[in-house]
Amino acid sequence: MKILVAIKRVVDFNVRVQVKPDGSGVATDGVKMSINPFDEIAIEEALRIKEAGNADEVVVVTIGTTSAQQQLRTALAMGADRAILVEANDELQSLKAASSLLHIVKTEQPGLVIMGKQAIDDDNNQTPQMLATLWQRPQATFVSKLELKDGKALATREIDAGLETIEVALPAVISTDLRLNEPRFVKLPDIMKAKRKQLDVIAIEDTVAGFNDTALAIENYEPPQARSKGIMVESVDELVAQLKEKGLI
Amino acid sequence: MSKILILAQHDNTTINQGTSKAVTAAQLIENTQIDLIVFSDDTSTIATEACKLAGVTTVHAVTTNKGDWKLAHGIAAKIAEIFKDYSHVFAPSTTFGKDVMPCVAALLGQNQISDIMEVIDATTFKRPIYAGNAVITVKSNHKHIVATIRTASFKTGDMQSGSATVIEHTIDNPQTDTRFVSLQSGNSERPDLQTAAKVVSAGRGIGSEENFEIVYQLADKLGAATGASRAAVDAGYCPNEMQVGQTGKIIAPDLYLCFGISGAIQHLTGIKDAGTIVAINKDGDAPIFEVADIGLVGDLFKIIPELMEKI
Numbered sequence: 001m002k003i004l005v006a007i008k009r010v011v012d013f014n015v016r017v018q019v020k021p022d023g024s025g026v027a028t029d030g031v032k033m034s035i036n037p038f039d040e041i042a043i044e045e046a047l048r049i050k051e052a053g054n055a056d057e058v059v060v061v062t063i064g065t066t067s068a069q070q071q072l073r074t075a076l077a078m079g080a081d082r083a084i085l086v087e088a089n090d091e092l093q094s095l096k097a098a099s100s101l102l103h104i105v106k107t108e109q110p111g112l113v114i115m116g117k118q119a120i121d122d123d124n125n126q127t128p129q130m131l132a133t134l135w136q137r138p139q140a141t142f143v144s145k146l147e148l149k150d151g152k153a154l155a156t157r158e159i160d161a162g163l164e165t166i167e168v169a170l171p172a173v174i175s176t177d178l179r180l181n182e183p184r185f186v187k188l189p190d191i192m193k194a195k196r197k198q199l200d201v202i203a204i205e206d207t208v209a210g211f212n213d214t215a216l217a218i219e220n221y222e223p224p225q226a227r228s229k230g231i232m233v234e235s236v237d238e239l240v241a242q243l244k245e246k247g248l249i
Numbered sequence: 250m251s252k253i254l255i256l257a258q259h260d261n262t263t264i265n266q267g268t269s270k271a272v273t274a275a276q277l278i279e280n281t282q283i284d285l286i287v288f289s290d291d292t293s294t295i296a297t298e299a300c301k302l303a304g305v306t307t308v309h310a311v312t313t314n315k316g317d318w319k320l321a322h323g324i325a326a327k328i329a330e331i332f333k334d335y336s337h338v339f340a341p342s343t344t345f346g347k348d349v350m351p352c353v354a355a356l357l358g359q360n361q362i363s364d365i366m367e368v369i370d371a372t373t374f375k376r377p378i379y380a381g382n383a384v385i386t387v388k389s390n391h392k393h394i395v396a397t398i399r400t401a402s403f404k405t406g407d408m409q410s411g412s413a414t415v416i417e418h419t420i421d422n423p424q425t426d427t428r429f430v431s432l433q434s435g436n437s438e439r440p441d442l443q444t445a446a447k448v449v450s451a452g453r454g455i456g457s458e459e460n461f462e463i464v465y466q467l468a469d470k471l472g473a474a475t476g477a478s479r480a481a482v483d484a485g486y487c488p489n490e491m492q493v494g495q496t497g498k499i500i501a502p503d504l505y506l507c508f509g510i511s512g513a514i515q516h517l518t519g520i521k522d523a524g525t526i527v528a529i530n531k532d533g534d535a536p537i538f539e540v541a542d543i544g545l546v547g548d549l550f551k552i553i554p555e556l557m558e559k560i
Binding site for chain 2: 093137224236238249
């Protein structure tokens with residue numbers, strides 16, 4: 001079985017982004033970029049499935065500018081077998097991304113697609129569900145445990161009420177939650193090796209022929225409203241007095 | 250006029266308050282008709298409950314095969330079918346809404362507007378990105394709008410005095426590719442974290458699962474729900490459904506009392522709509538104190554017992 005992992009290049013999770021003064025976007029020049037953390041978990045899970053003998057190839061795909069090759073190389077250094085860059089110079093919204101991924105899915109015919117539940121830049125949490133819908137295959141979102149057996153996946157999902165387990169027939173789309181695994185660190189020799197692995201580039205236009213774009217217009221970016229500065233108290237008595245005054249206890 | 254369809258979330262007995270918050274958001278759009286859609290394998294109780302939400306005209310009660318009412322694809326297909334007469338479809342931005350609504354959007358050929366935090370007009374909304382570090386104003390130029398509603402940003406409305414009428418539907422084909430197996434729930438007797446007026450939470454500083462017991466005790470004394478940071482959940486100190494933050498629950502209690510939470514941005518985004526944030530941490534430089542309304546530097550293992558005594 002082949003596993004396709006879709007990843008996204010995003011501003012590193014440790015960076016506190018700033019909105020540009022003119023409200024046209026967030027400042028990303030010179031900012032550290034990384035693989036979206038949820039997608040790193042997706043890569044790790046695919047590698048573990050392969051290492052357990054349940055898959056024979058892990059293909060990683062991203063949609064982005066040529067710079068996104070860095071993140072693909074990192075995925076290859078982690079252990080993915082080959083990579084595909086769908087080259088796009090403009091930011092894509094979820095439906096176009098899902099449509100482009102559908103094209104890759106149809107070409108690659110994977111038995112399983114794994115991707116992060118959301119990208120930590122736009123926080124949309126849409127693309128995996130959209131891909132599953134367009135592909136007309138089952139989805140298991142927010143997965144924290146995954147077992148493959150007899151052409152099916154038993155997926156445990158982190159939902160508001162607790163842990164829900166569902167069974168989906170393969171092929172399927174899995175979206176990862178934080179506790180699915182802890183991604184491995186990349187070793188230096190693997191980085192060298194990754195440079196020789198196959199990385200194909202195709203143009204976004206060749207993956208979304210006939211796509212009717214219904215992008216939403218982003219009219220403005222602004223910083224969030226700051227909370228007003230609070231007070232420090234010195235003792236539990238003072239704390240209790242404050243809470244009583246506010247009528248909270 | 251806008252016709253807004255709202256996907257109701259429920260547990261087959263009661264309607265989740267997030268549904269009411271989505272109704273509140275819909276009511277901020279002028280000149281609307283608001284209808285609900287509710288899925289269940291036995292709609293008899295829950296359709297009646299849905300009708301009690303004030304401001305709702307019609308409840309579409311859809312009977313599914315056993316267990317299928319929780320599975321995204323069957324639900325999404327039915328919503329897309331019924332939606333033809335509507336301009337908007339909303340769902341609360343809970344794990345349920347997040348699972349289903351992008352499927353609806355894909356079926357309708359639309360992008361979804363995720364986590365609406367403010368309604369500007371019928372086609373313009375504000376939503377957070379980058380864990381709440383930025384807010385964007387999004388406008389849809391399309392006939393249909395598919396969106397999830399950030400529940401912490403809207404108030405729960407009247408869930409008792411409504412008198413909507415029911416239209417019955419069925420989904421005949423069972424889901425064959427997806428099967429619900431089980432739900433393992435913390436099933437606490439405490440208030441629901443997402444809607445509680447008071448929340449007591451702890452982070453890595455609590456140190457162990459056993460130590461979390463004092464947090465539960467304090468919560469019980471206050472009648473509060475319990476929450477946790479990602480660090481505490483990852484460390485196995487408490488169940489995952491207690492996680493508050495960017496990828497966990499976004500909450501807006503009147504009182505958020507947190508112990509041993511340093512205040513990573515990913516956590517802060519989950520609490521920034523709280524009424525009063527009280528932080529107790531032994532590190533006076535912890536970022537949590539930058540957003541706390543009341544801060545106290547000290548050892549939580551001394552402070553919690555003292556608090557228990559004095560409140």
